[in-house]
Structure formats: C-alpha cells, structure tokens
Amino acid sequence: MPQEVRGVVSLAQGKPVAVETIVIPDPGPGEAVVQVQACGVCHTDLHYREGGINDEFPFLLGHEAAGIVESVGEGVVNVAPGDYVILNWRAVCGQCRACSKGKPQYCFDTHNATQKMTLASGQELSPALGIGAFAEKTLVAAGQCTKVNPRVKPQVAGLLGCGVMAGIGAAINTGGVGRGDSVAVIGCGGVGDAAIAGAELAGASTIVAVDRDPRKLDQAREFGATHVVDAREADVVEAIRSHTGGFGADVVIDAVGRPETWKQAFEARDLAGTVVLVGVPTPDMMAPELPLIEYFGRGGALKSSWYGDCLPSRDFPALVDLHLQGRLPLEKFVTEEISLDAVEDAFEKMHRGDVLRSVVVL
Structure with a gap:
C-alpha cells in the first residue's frame, strides 16, 4: 500500500x-x-x-x-x-x-x-x-x-x-591525475575540496588550491593542498605557475564554472596539460574568446567532467573501502x-x- x-x-x-x-x-x-x-x-x-x-x-x-x-x-x-x-x-x-x-x-x-x-x-x-x-x-x-x-x-x-564523487572523479577519472603530477584546483567548496582529496589519493606531488575565501583555503589544506592562492590578492595564473616550476600545472580543475575561472584554468596549465571543467555554468555564460592558435599551441586536453565520469557500481564501493581504511x-x-x-x-x-x-x- x-x-x-x-x-x-x-x-x-x-x-x-x-x-x-x-x-x-x-x-x-x-x-x-x-x-x-x-x-x-x-x-x-x-x-x-x-x-x-x-x-x-x-x-x-x-x-x-x-x-x-x-x-x-x-x-x-x-x-x-x-x-x-x-x-x-x-x-x-x-x-x-x-x-x-x-x-x-x-x-x-x-x-x-x-x-x-x-x-x-x-x-x-x-x-x-x-x-x-x-x-x-x-x-x-x-x-x-x-x-x-x-x-x-x-x-x-x-x-x-553527488558532490564528493564529482570532485574526486574530476581528478582521478576525468583528469587522469597520477603519481608525481602537479594539480591546481580553482574553487574550494565541496567539489573543489573533493578534487583536492582525489588528487592527493592519486599521488599528486603538488596541489595548488585557489579561492577568494581564506576559510576555504584553510579547509583546502586539510584535504591535501600543498599550496594555497588567495584570488583576491594574487594573479591566479602567475601564482599557479610559480608553484609549479614556472610551467603551469599538469592538470587544472575548474570547480567554479565561470568564463573567467575557465580562462584561468586554460592559461595556468603546462604544455600538453589537461583542463577539467566540473563546476556547472549557467546557460547564459559564454566561453571566453581566445586565439585559435592558443588551443593548438598548448596541446593537451580540455574536458568536461559529468558526475566525475563515475561508474557508481565500481567507484562507490571502492571509495567507501578507502574511507574505512583511513585513506579518504x-x-x-x-x-x-x-x-x-x-x-x-x-x-x-x-x-x-x-x-x-x-x-x-x-
């Protein structure tokens, strides 16, 4: 009934x-x-x-x-x-x-x-x-x-x-973060912090967290960020490069989903690096204009992450086990x-x- x-x-x-x-x-x-x-x-x-x-x-x-x-x-x-x-x-x-x-x-x-x-x-x-x-x-x-x-x-x-899987998956499944990689995450809410946790889990050596709220930057350190950037005070692209040997990060994750943060992610990645968009834009937002040679010259990949590209039957039990082991x-x-x-x-x-x-x- x-x-x-x-x-x-x-x-x-x-x-x-x-x-x-x-x-x-x-x-x-x-x-x-x-x-x-x-x-x-x-x-x-x-x-x-x-x-x-x-x-x-x-x-x-x-x-x-x-x-x-x-x-x-x-x-x-x-x-x-x-x-x-x-x-x-x-x-x-x-x-x-x-x-x-x-x-x-x-x-x-x-x-x-x-x-x-x-x-x-x-x-x-x-x-x-x-x-x-x-x-x-x-x-x-x-x-x-x-x-x-x-x-x-x-x-x-x-x-x-939802949110934690989206962030972890953006790093591991979509971004393919691996041992020794450098990663930058723009936006340190729940999804961004999960992306940081995912990058650490995958063995990233450098994880740069970017946000405008000092409270969120403090939280980002708890999830594994090795460096933090206050976007109110620093040039985000230059700051990420300064923490990655001057080259830019191997993987940059935009967990905000705005034209300006996507452009920062694009410009803050290393040659042949990967940009992952996991923050959800609104329908009225337009991609920033960039010379086409910039897309060609930087190489690499520009990806969107849908639900962290997860397969629930595979990923949920595995992440629960990692949590129970004290690793997540x-x-x-x-x-x-x-x-x-x-x-x-x-x-x-x-x-x-x-x-x-x-x-x-x-």
Whole structure:
C-alpha cells in the first residue's frame, strides 16, 4: 500500500522550502523504495529551488543520500530488502551507444523510477536528479541503488552520491591525475575540496588550491593542498605557475564554472596539460574568446567532467573501502547534522560560505 512520509518540497521558484506530506507508491517493476538515513544539502538542490534546472515545480529536493532498501518491485535483482545503499543519479541502461561501446560511465540513457511520488493532494512531484531524498523514504529506479559496506556511516556515505564523487572523479577519472603530477584546483567548496582529496589519493606531488575565501583555503589544506592562492590578492595564473616550476600545472580543475575561472584554468596549465571543467555554468555564460592558435599551441586536453565520469557500481564501493581504511577523510566534509526542518536555514548558510556540507539525518 502507498505510504505517507515527510519530505522537503520546493513549491515555487525562489520561495522557501516546506516540509510536506509525501505519498510513496509501492515499487513497480524495476523500482525500489529506500528508507533514507542521511542526505547532504547540495548546491544543486538550491539550483532547483531557484528554477535554475527547469520549471517542473513542485520539486522533492535532496539527492546525496544513503539508506536501507525497504522493498523492491518485480524483476529487481541488483538489490534486495535490507541492503545498505548509496543513491546515485546514473542508473546505467546497458544498451545506449555509450554502454554499447563499453563506456557505461557516460551512459546517455540513465533512468529513474517510472511511477511518480505525489503530495497528499495528488499533485505529482519532480524528484531532484530523479532521487528526492530529503524525505523519510523515497522511490527510485533499482539501478540508482549501489550496495556498499554497511560499516560506513550514512552521514558520509551519502556524499558520494553527488558532490564528493564529482570532485574526486574530476581528478582521478576525468583528469587522469597520477603519481608525481602537479594539480591546481580553482574553487574550494565541496567539489573543489573533493578534487583536492582525489588528487592527493592519486599521488599528486603538488596541489595548488585557489579561492577568494581564506576559510576555504584553510579547509583546502586539510584535504591535501600543498599550496594555497588567495584570488583576491594574487594573479591566479602567475601564482599557479610559480608553484609549479614556472610551467603551469599538469592538470587544472575548474570547480567554479565561470568564463573567467575557465580562462584561468586554460592559461595556468603546462604544455600538453589537461583542463577539467566540473563546476556547472549557467546557460547564459559564454566561453571566453581566445586565439585559435592558443588551443593548438598548448596541446593537451580540455574536458568536461559529468558526475566525475563515475561508474557508481565500481567507484562507490571502492571509495567507501578507502574511507574505512583511513585513506579518504569523508568525515571532514560534514560541517553539521540537521533535521528536515532545517534545510532552508542550511541553504542560507551555504550562501554565506559558512558550511562545507550540512547533512540531514533521519
């Protein structure tokens, strides 16, 4: 039978979120109902509230989540009731042209639950990134559930569902950072710090963190930055070069996603170096004009990182194991634990730069 639970909903663009009664249907074929244990407050949720993703209000927010599978629908074989899972928004289809080429991390046809969760009135909800996990329970496609070691706390496990995975993957999967490489990361929020942690994990010898907030630069050191650059006071490109032997970094990661930071990343890389764009630009932003000879003369690669180019079934369990071994400090990303009723306040703290991650604990 359908269940009623509490969930955080954005009813209209730019308006404060509200805790509403959500109706969760029984799982249909290929679906699962998950009891959410924890869910991080990501900037993408705020983008949904502000209408920056689309206008399909009302939204059931939340997507960086971990929890326990409660029930599954017909044909589900990858998870079973009682499994401890991280939710992901890349449910690999296995049949699209990317999957057919053996590149499921780029799956072009990822899927969500077929049925809709609703408000008590019957109005259909749009779940953020197909997940909607600021709720006591949520309905997802079974492929959005990735089993991991149950020893990891849900407060940190769920963060791999989006921002932390995006940053670590930008460094390791997209940027291909290896032992002895030099890396620069522009923007030291949650994704940027995760990219720093990923670069350290991969064995980078020099990691330069760039930001305009001294608090964030201090945090970046905790995740492995060997040098920091205050963008308010220094020429970012020259500062990165000065910390990399005058040449520029092997890999520069733009975790901001603005034309000016992308240009800095382009100019701060070494010859044959790699630029990775993982910060998400808004639709109105245009790439900076540069002479075409600059693209040719510098060589290397300019890449965009989608969800850290991750394959959840491969990457989530591996990163959880690294955390449990003490090699990946996921706990450092959690600034505070809050209730469902405090999500709107968490958005305000995010605006002010007061938190790295607020995590809803249920």
